[in-house]
Amino acid sequence: MVIQKVAEAELRPVPRRPSPRARLAALLTAVGVRLFASALPLNRVGVWFMRRLVATFMGLFGPPLRGTRVTPVRQGTVVGEWVCGPGVQRGNAAIFYLHGSGFVICSARTHRGLASRLSHLTGLPVFTVDYRLAPEYPFPAAADDIEQSYRWLLAEGVDAGQVVVAGDSAGGHLALDLVLENARTQTPQPAGVVLFSPLIDLTFARAQAQERIRRDPMISAAAARKLIALYTAGQPDDAPRLQLAHRAGTVLPPFFVQAGGAEMLSADARHLHQMVRDGGGSCELEVWPGQMHVFQALPLLIPEAGLALRRAAAFVADVMTRSANTADKVS
Template sequence: MAVTDTEVPTRAAPRALLSAAATRATLGSLTSVIPMNRAGVGFGRTLIAAIMAMGGSMPAGATIIPDEGGEWVLGPGVEFGRRAGYYVHGSAYVICSAKTHRKLVARLSEATGLPMFVVDYRLAPEHRFPAAAQDVEAGYRRLLAQGYAASDIVIGADSAGGHLTCDMLLAHAGDAAFQPAGVVLFSPLIDLTLGLAERQETVRRDPAMSAGAARRMVSLYTRGQDPDHPRLKLDFSAARALPPMLIQVGGCEMLAADARYLDAQLREAGGVSTLEIWPGMVHVFQALPKLAPEATVALRRAANFIADRFSDELQEIG
């Protein structure tokens, strides 16, 4: 598939299958044996930072501006204006940061023309639930306090950032003025018990990580909490009040099950959801354009979704 295409491919390209196999032989082998102690967490953070750096691509002319609670990332030629993006990075609550996601967010900013604020929330095991959730809401409220209307903000998120985003928006489902114009989720984690992912493993093994390894990592954040806590086990019955969501997920990853579940829950509650399953793609492939040319197409589709959301809003005002 050429990167000039704009459609979701119907089958995995040979390069995608090769990348998945290489991921399984390298990262997949390591994540299964990394212990969840101080040394293991440190190694995991270094490893993922290296993968994001090597597989990502920073647009020439992108700008990084440190700010309270995170940083602004502006793609080349992007300037501050009426609208902005808010990005919640993934991490399994443990391993990533605003810095690891700079390249992905810069490319998303370039594609959308929006300045993007990336919240740098506190990580486990140093900071357990609800630290990350508190920081994510504080970062979003900071944009509102700076004068951005929620209807002029779009949220992007990946992996655990997907759960944090849904949690925040559901917690304020009764406040229409709090809801952004739209949400784009890359490989969202929704089931923090990893039960959905575990069942998906019986169909296809995730190249990057097992459900068991992911569960051990997530538990560093949720330890001591009831798994049925309403901020952990999300109730989507009020999802009709949430903004439209675009969900993109790789066909090779275990979180394809979470993506399907989220899409079904949103639709069942009367919400608006678009689900894209990208054949042969691994977890958050949008961050790895050097490994997956499909990443560029996926970001273009995300940008089109965002443009449509603002276009819809203008039509409603008119």
């Protein structure tokens, strides 16, 4: 499989200010979505409604590319789908994608559009895990599903050194948990990790501090914390796989992190960046001015989404090429 490299001409720098459409999207989100998300009860009906609403929103503003092929997977506890963008074939390299939305709302299907664009830009198939959701399946269901799915992927013949783990929001927490578990169990690590608006601090302490500086247009820290509590119910905040820490001496793959400057989880992105670097690891951080949570998933709404994904794709090509070159030298 030939990994596509993004042309240098397409890799413009991170813009210094948001586009007018991005500013308008943030304003409309603050007027509509934030008020609704804060008021909706987190009972059975409320969760059902949120799932349908987000699925509709993602489908409207981030649909799959035309020509995308989707292959469902259901093997024991491993559930998900292979997404191949136009012209992309499966081989021994892949992106392993972990969707977000608070461990409660989204699915492989809602993120099919984002997966198709990553596949198209990188030339790689994307396996999106349909992990079990809370409140039906609280912690550690999602984390366990991710770990088992990653090991299944390797057993299927995909080389760990030719895998990039990617994720957004709560998927960022699951991704960090996975590579920390890989280090603990001496499981082969992926070539790299790409995260969009990662949620790291499940107490939302950092997000609340950021919220006092600038209000997130999508949801309040208090409302988001209640959503996450559906997953963490009955667990102490300092449970080892909930309060994640990268300690010096733990070898992790290189990270590439993007966050929006208008979102409260920009604080989590900065925290992750500092934590990985303090532990001796490599982490590139991009905070996009004026952008909201996981703007990369909404290319029909936010013009900067395409450039952000191209920059992420360039990182994927770079770490996979370096991993392949290292493997060649060893052999």
